[in-house]
Amino acid sequence: MSDFRSIQAGDILSLRTSNGASEQIGSRKRQLLDIEDDDYERTASTTSCGDGIRLSWSSDSDDRRSVQNMREQAASVVKRGKRLLARKKSRHEESTTVPTYINARRQKFDQAIKDPHNLALPPNYDGIPDLSHDVLDAEDVRPQFKMAPNGAFQDIWLSKSLGIIPAPIAQFLRSYQVDGVAMMHEKFVYQQGMILGDDMGLGKTVQVIAFLTAAFGKSGDSRDRLRMRLMRRHERWYPKVLIICPGTLIRNWERELNTWGWWTIEVFHGTKKYDILSTAKQGRLEVMLTTYKTYDIYESEINLIEWDCVVADECHLIKESEADITKAMAKVNSLCRIGLTGTAIQNSYEDMWSILNWANPGMIGDKKTWIKKISKPLKAGQSHAATWAELKLGRSTAASLVTNLLPRFFLRRTKALIADQLPKKRDMVVFCPLTTLQTEAYANYMQPGDGQRFAKLVSPCICRDKKNLDPKCESCRTAKSDQNEHFFRKCVNSLHLANHLAYVIPRNEDSPLEREKAMAVLKQCLPDKWQKYYKRSPLVNYADPELCGKWKALQNILKLWKKNGDKVLIFSYSTKLLNMLDTLLTSNGNYSFCRLDGSMNYEDRQKQVDKFNTDSNMFIFLLSTRAGGLGLNIVSANRVVIWDPNWNPTYDLQAQDRAFRLGQYRDVEVYRLVSAGTIEEIVYARQIYKQQQANIGYTASNERRYFDGVMGEAEKKGEIFGSKNMFTFDKENVMLKKIVNKTNVAEALTAEIAGLRVAEINVDEATTVAADEAEVKHLLEDDTNKDLDDEVAKKNFMNLTRSDKSRKSERTDPITAILNHVGVKYVHNNSEVIGSSKVEEEISKKALEAGHEGQQVRPFEASDPGEFFFRPPMDVRRRQFNSMAKVFGFKSPTDFALHVERMRQHERRDLLEEFYTTKLTSIELR
The missing domain is CATH 3.40.50.300 (P-loop containing nucleotide triphosphate hydrolases)
Structure with missing residues (x-):
């Protein structure tokens, strides 16, 4: 790979413009099946049909159509099950190595590009007179939008890959989209893969269409309709692209392609699949669209074609390395694989490995190494209980991943780029309280010891008397299966009860087995009241x-x-x-x-x-x-x-x-x-x-x-992992509020120990009254400093009243009033819980600078309050709140409370930081 990566864009440009060079570029003719069309007879699939007939494509058109019909029948509902079962068994037996035909294509391409003419540069249209005329009619270009363009009507030159984004498209692209197009086209030229991981809503589809326009050498006008046919006539290389996406997006892709240009598109779906494959083989299409499901079924047939590029939209769908669709996608017959997803990491870091490995097979190492070198350090370093050594390794690993590895294969931008738009x-x-009846039902269903019992799913082997379940033992497998089923049912019913009790009330339309199961749960939840709700109509229960x-x-x-x-x-x-x-x-x-x-x-x-x-x-x-x-x-x-x-x-x-x-x-x-x-x-x-x-x-x-x-990590389940946590019911408290408060206290005390300013402490942002945020130990319980109050009041009155005037027209949020009325005690903004804090930034910085001494000590160890959460007595909090009202120039605590209720969380934090910092500063000066 280093042979061609070292070639400079200027060198390629000089080769393109040298005598005779332009005629050579793109002159290679790619054979779809590595055989000549004239004596073409190839087995279309190595998988036998249900009736044992082996099918092939013949050079005779009538025979081919007959074979296609037979193959279509083989893919029917009756026989599809057998094909899928056979394919699943085959995939299960396969190793995780790169397919041989991919390796062969890679070796062939790497050898060929020692001559830069053989890079996948835009097709060579020189000498084709029908494409040389200028298009002057403004209505003969695409796209046609009424909105104002983002830039000038001029081509954008992609210097690293010698491509051009034509003016009709370029004028509507934002600068970050041009960067995305440039990276994709560079990967295409060198036949490599990448993941475009832009946040949702940033126009990944448009970027792909602009990239394809450059890859096909299109001009964004009506001449593009002629290119494919004329290139076939002159027997010149012309790309073929496969786009795989969820079924819901098929029509969107088709619509967007036609909006942004002239494309010959076929949708591989329905009854004419083999006609479409024949069309692709003959080079009579530019883009073929299909769904993941359809691709999974017809993977072997689709991959008989050597695609110049494959685009996988929503490619996080192939994140599970052992899933059938992931194994099928690994066989995609293309060197240039472009994945699109706004959520590359959904459940774990292995998600990212799966899609990066799909885009560039074998280029990022094996999964075991990824887990050892990336996943485990990152997860361990993020624990509240992490040691200095774990935190240091976690933070340094993250920096190395983001700085050294990802930029080569992964491009992600967020909505911050378009925040102004x-x-x-x-x-x-909103943490909604259960109703009284829900609370009774949920508590009855969560029997004492349930969580502990499920936490010990591994039991002695029935027949071999071993400590752990033996996967080779039929009795153990049966016991494990029963336990898993019981666990799954417990999860489902728990979620149902948390949402609506009508879930567990049997319905007439349910099957007898479902009714029996629901009745058992209903009787367990409401042993004395079940008949009342069972006899009522569903509508009454729904509306109750x-x-x-x-x-x-x-x-x-x-x-x-x-x-x-x-x-x-x-x-x-x-x-x-x-x-x-x-x-x-x-x-x-x-x-x-x-x-x-x-x-x-x-x-x-x-x-x-x-x-x-x-x-x-x-x-x-x-x-x-x-x-x-x-x-x-x-x-x-x-x-x-x-x-x-x-x-x-x-x-x-x-x-x-x-x-x-x-x-x-x-x-x-x-x-x-x-x-x-x-x-x-x-x-x-x-x-x-x-x-x-x-x-x-x-x-x-x-x-x-x-x-x-x-x-x-089985030994580090903490507060949110494991069945014990899942099946624990705390009807008095909001668990997450306690966890956030614990972190606030730990950060505050750690900051004090580390010598950070108190003003940098991110105190509890969750409570609805400012006084509830005074939960860290170093905050004063004695607020009798009246001189200090007067001093601070003069300083802050103008700033605060100026802010208050800007809110005069605002009323107390009616949603808050509604939630308070129904008993909601805790609400927070998700975006303000996610992210860093000033204290965590300082702790992480210190961890990276630390030596080896004391590395097994936890940053929060000296400050972690465990189960103790400091809460000053109510009279102390009331005095502090009254003091704040006076300091900030309000006529009464009630006026101050109404003001605080309207404040955003970061404004509450700033208010508290200023109040307590000034107080502590005054005390230190005394």
């Missing part, structure tokens, strides 16, 4: 606010939003929950709504989106998190409700971005509903954990270390 977004997490704490809050919020003219998206991963909401909204009659879920075909889904976007009277859109959270543009909505958190944080983030994206002109408010004290808190806490891990992997961020636990 987007409205504001608030991502609020005592069966669902979330609905108790949401129904009042919906009334407010309806009055304000807002439009609302409600996401849930449960279609059963969507059915309940559907019934409630229908019976209510006051709310117009649409619905989208996985049972609908792609055309019907788009119709529902169009209906919601264009009908101003449409108020609510019910969506499945999985089906509706990807690829849809619903910017007509400005309110988003995530009914139930998902174990995978990216699903919830993608759902939000249906409304918060370019084209949105109203501020967006997101409300995630989490049932306090239940398993849902664990689900959301793990979202925080995974989001922090992703930030570390992307940017080497020094994230705040909230959690003791380390994912995947």
Whole structure:
């Protein structure tokens, strides 16, 4: 690889412009199947059909059509199962090595590019007169947009890869998009792979189309319609591209390609698949679109073609290295593999390894090495209980990953680049209390010792009397399977109870087995009341606010939003929950709504989106998190409700971005509903954990270390991992609030020990009254310093009242009043929990500078309060709050409380820092 990477762009340019060189570039003719067309007869697949017939393509057109029909039948529903089973067995037996045909192509290309003419430069159109005329008609170019362009109408020269983004497209690209196009085209020229990991909504699709335009040497005008046919006539090399994406995005890709240029596109779907493959083989298409599912089924046939580039949209779908689709995608017959995803790291760092390894097979080492050198150090260093040595290794590994490895294969930009073009977004997490009836049911279902019992799933072998379950023992396998089933059922029922008790009430449409299981759970949850709810109609149960704490809050919020003219998206991963909401909204009659879920075909889904976007009277859109959270543009909505958190944080983030994206002109408010004290808190806490891990992997961020636990480490389950934590019910407290407070206290005391300024302490931002934030030990309990109060009051009055005047028109948030009314005690902004703090930055800096002495000591060890959370007595907090009101020039504590309620969390923090810093400074001077 070093032979061609050392070639400079100027050297290639000089070769292109030398005598006769331009005629040589692109003259090579690529044979799709490494055989001549005239004597073409090749076995299309090594997999036998269900009837044992082995199929081949013949040179005779009639025979070929007959064979295609037979192959189409072989892929029918009847025989597809057998093919998939055989393929799965084959894949299971395969090693993780790169396919031989990929290695052969790589060796051939590396050898060829010792002559730079053989790089995958744009096709050579010299000597083709039909393409040499100028296009003067402004309407004969694409795209045609009414909006103002971002730049001048001129070509953009890609100096590193000798490509050109034509002016009709270039004028509408932002500078960061040009950078993305440049990197993709450079990888294409050298036939390498990469991942474009831009944040959702930054235009990854447009960047790919601009890159393909440069790769095909197109001009962005009507001449592009002629290029493929003329290049075939002159027997010159011309690219072929395969785009694989989720089914929901097929039509979007087709539409965008036709918007931004002239393309010959075929969709590999439906009944004409083999006609399309024949078309591709003959070089009569430019882009073939297909879905991951279809590709998985027809992988061997599709990979008979040597694709010049394969684009995998939403490539995080191949993150599981042992999944069938991942193994199938590893066989993609292309050296240039471009992956698109806004969420390269979803659950673990191994996700990133999978997609990077797909893009550049074998270039980043094996998975075991990745886990040892990257995953484990990063996770260990992020633990609240990490030692100085673990923190140092974790932070240094992150910096090395982001600085040295990723830039070669991975490009990611965030929405911060277009923040000035987007409205504001608030991502609020609401910890809803269970109703009295829900609390009773949940407590009855969570039997004492459940968590401990599931934590010991490994039991003595029944037949061999060993300590651990033996995978070779049939009795052990059966026992393990039963235990896993019981564990899974416990998780599902716990989540159901946390959302709506109607989940566990048997319904007539359920199967006898489902009714029996539901009845058992209902009787366990409500042993004295089950008959009452079993006999009631489903509609009555759905509408009963005592069966669902979330609905108790949401129904009042919906009334407010309806009055304000807002439009609302409600996401849930449960279609059963969507059915309940559907019934409630229908019976209510006051709310117009649409619905989208996985049972609908792609055309019907788009119709529902169009209906919601264009009908101003449409108020609510019910969506499945999985089906509706990807690829849809619903910017007509400005309110988003995530009914139930998902174990995978990216699903919830993608759902939000249906409304918060370019084209949105109203501020967006997101409300995630989490049932306090239940398993849902664990689900959301793990979202925080995974989001922090992703930030570390992307940017080497020094994230705040909230959690003791380390994912995947059996001995370090901490507060959020393991079945014991999952099946513990704390009806009195919000677990996450305690964890955040613990971190606040630890950071505060560590900062004091390390000699940091108290003003740098990020105190508790979660409570609704400023006095509750005085929970660190060094804050004064005696606030009788009246002289100090007067001194500070004069200093701060003008600044604070100036800020208050800017808020005079603001009223107390009515949402807060509604949530307080239904008993919500804790709400926080997700974006303010994620990220670093001043103290964590200083601790991480110190860890990187430290020597080996004392490295096994934990940074928080001397300051960790364990289970003790300092909370001054109420009378002390009341005095402090009154003192703050006076210091900042308010007439009464009530006025000050109303002011604090309107403040953002970072403003509360700044207020407290200034107050206590000034106080401590005054004390030190005495």
